[in-house]
Amino acid sequence: MHYIGNGSSTSLWFDNWYLDGPLLSKWSSRVVYDSGLPLNATFNAIVLVDSWNWAAAMSINLVEIKSRMTSYNPNSNIEDSIRWLPSPNGIYLASSVLASLRASHPLVPWFKLVWFPQNIPIMSFILWMAVRGRLPTRDRIHKYDPEVVTTCVLCNSHLESHAHLFFVCLFSRAIWTQLLNYYGTH
Incomplete structure (x- = not known):
């Protein structure tokens, strides 16, 4: 079970809390309009204590977003945390930045x-x-x-x-x- 923090400072549309990355990187701004939530909404706008509190889905995109969130369990008692995603342990290191920027290729024979x-x-x-x-x-x-x-x-x-x-x-x-x-x- 994957728990998400209280979302008091996490942007609903722009932060990387969702399975496929930020919502607006995958869907158009039309999904914001269809949700009835403002562009500056935080994650806690869709959480009620420890369950989801989305409005009725007004579009196929919102239905898809909601259906992919079943593996997430919101929890308003857990504080938000920042993770560096390119690093396996979530800690920011210069080596993880370099590794994320460098393309990996097999060594040539020479x-x-x-x-x-x-x-x-x-x-x-x-x-x-x-x-x-x-x-x-x-x-x-x-x-x-x-x-x-x-x-x-x-x-x-x-x-x-x-x-x-x-x-x-x-x-x-x-x-x-x-x-x-x-x-x-x-």
């Missing part, structure tokens, strides 16, 4: 290649940008500034793009080959 404990942050950031195809190559800059020359700055013969710089360009391929030979991995 995560540990880029972000590891001994990384150099700027290098990891640049590698992350490269893996995501977000480096400011000339083909990307050209989309925003049509006057930018799009030929590769290294070989001066092809369109500068991520694929060209890392896999096709003869100049960068020669550098990668020398680095791999130097470290004995090629």
Whole structure:
């Protein structure tokens, strides 16, 4: 059984006491008119000691609201309390704010290649940008500034793009080959 406090300061229409959130976030202001209650009504306007005291339903929306309230048991002897809904225990914490704002995504396979404990942050950031195809190559800059020359700055013969710089360009391929030979991995 879910108990609701006395509602002396809880807004009937705007506060989050209802199962689906604030009433006016789900239904139009027409439901206020149909209820016969003012827009600034508090929750205690629909409670009589420990039972509901709604006026006769004048609309299908009010019938739906009332039918979904059967699991609630109002109790005028319980004080109102404030709960932070994104937190499982109702306590406001900065970490619960961050968790509610941050979208959760599964880790990509290359995560540990880029972000590891001994990384150099700027290098990891640049590698992350490269893996995501977000480096400011000339083909990307050209989309925003049509006057930018799009030929590769290294070989001066092809369109500068991520694929060209890392896999096709003869100049960068020669550098990668020398680095791999130097470290004995090629």
